[in-house]
Amino acid sequence: SQELEQSPQSLIVQEGKNLTINCTSSKTLYGLYWYKQKYGEGLIFLMMLQKGGEEKSHEKITAKLDEKKQQSSLHITASQPSHAGIYLCGAAHTGTASKLTFGTGTRLQVTL
Amino acid sequence: DTAVSQTPKYLVTQMGNDKSIKCEQNLGHDTMYWYKQDSKKFLKIMFSYNNKELIINETVPNRFSPKSPDKAHLNLHINSLELGDSAVYFCASSPRIAHTNYNEQFFGPGTRLTVL
Numbered sequence: 143s144q145e146l147e148q149s150p151q152s153l154i155v156q157e158g159k160n161l162t163i164n165c166t167s168s169k170t171l172y173g174l175y176w177y178k179q180k181y182g183e184g185l186i187f188l189m190m191l192q193k194g195g196e197e198k199s200h201e202k203i204t205a206k207l208d209e210k211k212q213q214s215s216l217h218i219t220a221s222q223p224s225h226a227g228i229y230l231c232g233a234a235h236t237g238t239a240s241k242l243t244f245g246t247g248t249r250l251q252v253t254l
Numbered sequence: 255d256t257a258v259s260q261t262p263k264y265l266v267t268q269m270g271n272d273k274s275i276k277c278e279q280n281l282g283h284d285t286m287y288w289y290k291q292d293s294k295k296f297l298k299i300m301f302s303y304n305n306k307e308l309i310i311n312e313t314v315p316n317r318f319s320p321k322s323p324d325k326a327h328l329n330l331h332i333n334s335l336e337l338g339d340s341a342v343y344f345c346a347s348s349p350r351i352a353h354t355n356y357n358e359q360f361f362g363p364g365t366r367l368t369v370l
Contacts, residue, residue, distance in 0.1 A: 173357060179295075184258075184344060184361040228295055234357055241310050242359060244289075244297040 145169060146233050148245040155221050156253050163216045163248045165231035173234035174214045175242060176205050180227045188216075188229075218250075226252045257281050258362040260345050266368045267335055274331045275365045277345030284350040285309075286328040287359065288320060291342040303328050304350065332367075340369045 147166050155161050165174065173192050177185040189198045191207035191214060198205055202219045218225055228249050232242040258279045267273055279286060287310075288300045302310035306322045317333040332339060345362040 175358065177361075182364075184363045185297075185346075185359075187358050187360070190358060230297060232359075241299055241302060242357065243299070247295045247297070249295070 144246060145235065145243050146231060146245040148229075148231060148248050150248060151246065152249040152251075154251045154253060157222060158220055161218050161221055161250070163229050163250075165214045165216070165233075165245050167212045167233050167235070169212075169233075169235045171207070171211045171214075171233050171235065174205075174207055175232040175234075176214070176216055177230045177232060178227050179230060179247075185230065221250075221252045223252045223254065226250055258345055258347055258360050260343075260362040260365050262365060263363065264366050264368075266370065268370055269335055269337060271335050272331070272333045273335060273367070274329055275343055275345075275367070276327070276329045277362055278327050279345075279347040279360070279362075280326065281347055281349070281360060282326075283347035283360070284325060285348045286322065286325075287346040287348075288328065288330050289344040289346065291344060291364070293341070297344070301328075301330075335367075335369045337369050340367055342366050 145168050149164050175190045176188040179185045194209040194211045196207045204217045207214045228247045230247050231245040261276045285304045287302045291297045300314045301320045303322045305325050319331045322328045342364045344364045346359040348357050348359045
């Protein structure tokens with residue numbers, strides 16, 4: 143099984159709807175990173191969470207790290223077509239944080 | 255003013271050939287990485303270098319050899335290419351911030367390798 147599981151694997155939402163993507167780790171997290179990948183392009187950094195209970199927002203995207211630091215959720219409010227892409231969570235499972243393990247990815251489509 | 259650049263963007267080659275992918279970052283970062291993304295979009299680390307020194311070497315066939323001539327460059331050479339090597343290869347870099355776990359990685363646009 144994967145060290146980092148994301149759910150759902152894919153998501154189709156209507157423009158204007160809210161959605162949540164989850165990332166669950168089988169190991170303690172020392173840092174949790176959210177990235178977005180547009181089709182056929184590289185990864186774009188969204189935000190990083192380190193402390194249990196931490197929450198960060200960027201425009202309409204909010205990410206939380208749960209208290210036990212083994213799960214994170216990414217919430218998009220009032221989705222837009224520009225939010226479409228693949229969302230990947232990356233985890234640092236050691237204190238040195240020199241290596242990130244990535245989740246399986248969530249493919250998001252936003253329909254008009 | 256591209257931050258992390260890779261060449262080529264596309265690479266189509268025959269089985270058995272040897273090929274190289276180049277990566278350069280102009281961010282002044284100490285650490286660079288190579289990742290492989292397979293057809294299911296699963297992204298997996300292959301190598302990491304810090305200041306030209308190899309620090310991560312995942313279970314990768316020894317046909318893959320990274321080379322870092324300086325801390326701004328990390329090239330990937332692949333010998334005897336196989337069908338299963340077809341994937342998108344991403345280069346990334348990150349700053350080394352002492353005494354922290356901070357590791358924001360900046361990714362290149364990827365190189366799509368197709369082995370026929």
